[in-house]
Amino acid sequence: MDFTIRAATLEDCKDISRMILELAEYEKVPDQVKITQRDLEQDGFSKNPFFHGIIAEVPEHHKSREGHTKVGYSLYFYTYSSWKGRAVYMEDLYVMPEFRGKGIGKALMSKVSQLGLAAGCTQLNFTVLDWNKSSLDFYLKQGCWDVTSDLGYHCMRCEGDALEHLAQGDL
Amino acid sequence: MANFILRKAEPKDVSDILRLIKELAKFEEMEEQVVLTEKELLEDGFGDHPFYHCVVAEVPKDKQSVEGYTVVGFAMYYFTYDPWIGKLLYLEDFYVMKEFRGYGMGSEILKMLSETAVKTRCSGMHFIVAEWNTSSIEFYKRRGASDLSHEEGWRLYEIDKCNLLKMSSK
Numbered sequence: 416m417d418f419t420i421r422a423a424t425l426e427d428c429k430d431i432s433r434m435i436l437e438l439a440e441y442e443k444v445p446d447q448v449k450i451t452q453r454d455l456e457q458d459g460f461s462k463n464p465f466f467h468g469i470i471a472e473v474p475e476h477h478k479s480r481e482g483h484t485k486v487g488y489s490l491y492f493y494t495y496s497s498w499k500g501r502a503v504y505m506e507d508l509y510v511m512p513e514f515r516g517k518g519i520g521k522a523l524m525s526k527v528s529q530l531g532l533a534a535g536c537t538q539l540n541f542t543v544l545d546w547n548k549s550s551l552d553f554y555l556k557q558g559c560w561d562v563t564s565d566l567g568y569h570c571m572r573c574e575g576d577a578l579e580h581l582a583q584g585d586l
Numbered sequence: 587m588a589n590f591i592l593r594k595a596e597p598k599d600v601s602d603i604l605r606l607i608k609e610l611a612k613f614e615e616m617e618e619q620v621v622l623t624e625k626e627l628l629e630d631g632f633g634d635h636p637f638y639h640c641v642v643a644e645v646p647k648d649k650q651s652v653e654g655y656t657v658v659g660f661a662m663y664y665f666t667y668d669p670w671i672g673k674l675l676y677l678e679d680f681y682v683m684k685e686f687r688g689y690g691m692g693s694e695i696l697k698m699l700s701e702t703a704v705k706t707r708c709s710g711m712h713f714i715v716a717e718w719n720t721s722s723i724e725f726y727k728r729r730g731a732s733d734l735s736h737e738e739g740w741r742l743y744e745i746d747k748c749n750l751l752k753m754s755s756k
């Protein structure tokens with residue numbers, strides 16, 4: 416199937432927002448999405464963007480059942496490893512179910528790697544849910560390794576009241 | 587000894603930052619993995635588009651470490667993005683030299699970072715901890731941190747440069 420991979424623009428935020436929700440539904444937590452299309456526009460397309468996006472698009476005659484031509488996306492940003500320097504973090508990777516198995520996911524990830532390497536990055540990091548077997552298999556096939564499993568690193572979060580209390584210096 | 591200051595790192599600090607990065611890596615038994623150089627730290631942290639931000643803890647000259655250092659702690663962080671909740675502050679490294687622990691430096695550094703997170707309207711602060719590092723885990727849990735790997739099943743994955751090159755050429 417014919418598809419193109421390109422950098423996301425402000426106009427893509429509507430579809431990105433739609434697909435973010437679809438991905439959250441797939442991960443069984445759609446009520447956790449608080450970010451709006453407007454937030455995405457401000458945070459991704461202003462002078463100092465907090466993320467970058469790439470879109471997978473199909474021609475009109477291949478559009479989805481509901482009429483969408485933007486059928487996949489990836490959101491990424493640059494991070495820093497105190498051991499190795501510049502790194503790229505792939506925050507989201509998603510292809511609509513009816514467009515899977517056609518190499519779109521692989522092409523999106525390949526684009527993120529190209530952009531990362533061009534920016535001087537030596538690693539690509541991301542997280543996967545431990546029950547997501549099909550994604551785990553896909554990633555392992557691309558040569559990834561499980562840092563949590565191999566090095567015992569756990570992802571931690573401090574948010575909401577805990578973050579506020581920490582800022583006040585309360586214990 | 588409660589005499590220390592916290593300040594934004596400056597270009598002149600890169601030598602101390604690299605020293606402290608290596609000390610922390612040594613504690614994690616990963617010292618040989620540190621390939622970053624002072625030159626890269628300088629370019630990447632103090633150029634037009636910094637890849638990271640850093641705060642350092644400094645003591646007066648008369649309180650310097652046994653080897654003569656006055657920069658005795660640091661935290662390296664950057665901003666990330668969660669498409670569900672927005673901006674986040676990611677804490678990459680956080681370390682205080684052993685001989686300067688127990689004086690509240692770590693707490694003050696974390697307080698400064700969380701103030702930064704709140705001021706820049708971040709929804710949270712993320713970081714990783716090794717599961718064997720129980721004293722650090724307790725330090726963080728006392729401050730309200732939750733273990734996402736344990737509670738939600740998130741696993742951190744990596745693709746190294748060799749495989750990135752393979753992937754980008756497919």
